[in-house]
Amino acid sequence: MKALRRSTYFAYLSIPVFLYCFIILVPVAGALYYSLFNWAGGPKKTFIGVENFITLASDKVFWQSFLHNIEITVICIIGQIGLALILALVLNSRGIKLRQMHLSVAYFPAILSAVVVGFIWQMLYDYNNGLINDVLAFVGLDEYIQPWLANADMALILSSIPLIWKNIGYYMIIILAGLAAIDSSVIEVAEIDGANALQRLMHIVMPMIRNTLIVCLTLCISGNMKIFDHIYVMTGGGPGNATNVMALYAYQNSFIRYRMGYGSAVSVGILILSILITVLVRRATQGRPENE
């Protein structure tokens, strides 16, 4: 093929590259810059050096929020990937009726907006008219009726359930794709050799979808580091800070309390912690031999 002129390269690549730098890189630099100021968003900005970061390092609510991100991630790893794995194995086995229907139904919540998901579950949990309390009253378990999301001890788990519900189908189809890639003759040979279902699962299937599960794990971790929408809708971080998460805390500081400088410092904190966790996860999962 003929070599292209430089102007052609420029014509094609300049717009996306420039746009990308402007939207992603400039704000990253911006966050670093603004985080050095005491600034309420108005014209008056006071340079205070790294003071915001010193405050951040000992900011209980920020670390509490970070811990909530981690807790939700752990709940979701168990709930989403665990349940999705079981569902995928079940749907992948012989003798399942209406397989296609189950697939489509289980995936459906994944296309919903997190805002809609948050509202649906808020209504399910509602004290006066929520479905859960009405069902409890119906079956006579009145003593369990309560304002679910107002319970600080349970609020975090309860606000993770909508996430599990939304994303089970997503992880399910990823795992199914992994299962589909297993050569069925391997399973057949094992069957002939007399391996029972559990042995086949533990010694053949699980090792062979290990990489798929790692993909799920990575997605689950990075996805849960950025939760915001449904928490904002359901609890707004409350009661107290029982369900606050990092992104929401940055939002509250910047746009509710107008502490733009400190909000920027929180953003930088999110950036550093997220990248750190991503790198750690990659390190932990890449060191082992590949199956592919």
Place this chain on the structure above:
Amino acid sequence: MNKEKDLQAIDLKRAARWGFAGRVVMNIYAIIASIGCLYPMIWLVYSSLKTQFEFDVDSFSLPTAPTLDNYVHVLSTTPMFRYMLNSIIVSVVSVSGIILFSFIVGYFVARMKFRGRRLIFNLFLLGMLVPVHSLMVPMYVIFSDIGLTDSLIALILPYICFELPQGIYLAESYVHSIPREMEEAASIDGASFSYTLFRIILPIAKPILVTIGIISFFYCWNEFSFALILISRETLRTVPLGLTLFSGSFTTNYPVMMAAMVIATFPSLLIYIFFSRKIMDGMVAGAVKG
């Protein structure tokens, strides 16, 4: 190994063999899981057909006299149509931009040898590491400084950029699989570069571009947090933003709020019904590669 290739293959390889009892248990598990996934949505739909009084008395039972009043109420007293229109504009423009730029950058990185090729590719891949929420505050500041907030373009630009790395990644690996002879033949026939790119390569790359389009459509249609900070004017609100803002006025009237949510979800549902297979395949491709 082509994990992402087709879920269809699963049908042929149902690996495990089970006895009768095992099959019954598994079918019951699958049915319970499906009901669990679907019931909250069904509850939403049938409750939206109740009057507020009926809902307050019993939120579980089916409506005794289904009514569309809640829908009429939403469509006549709230700017729901306006929100939908805004969401459609934002989604269509963003998705077009994502597809176009992913294709162009993906193609150049996959095929061309030029200085800065790796730099450009790494630049986009590095962007995948950046958690978008850490950009909320500075983006708001920068956009207000240049007067970009409160316009639909203020949403379109970030949406394009957030989905671009994944799109470029998918497009790049797809272009690798297209034989080089295609371009060489076109070149011998005297086709110009842009002709080759858009008339020969683009149609071949269509499957992956559709995948990129699907993944990014749902992102744009559902995105909330950036709409929340970048849009304040009522007439520019997108659907998720509109929902949260008028939820305040319907806190005591759930059926109306539910009707609004059903309306908000309807376009996604429609697309899902027609393209569910394609959507699932696309999401797997995006997840496994991206």
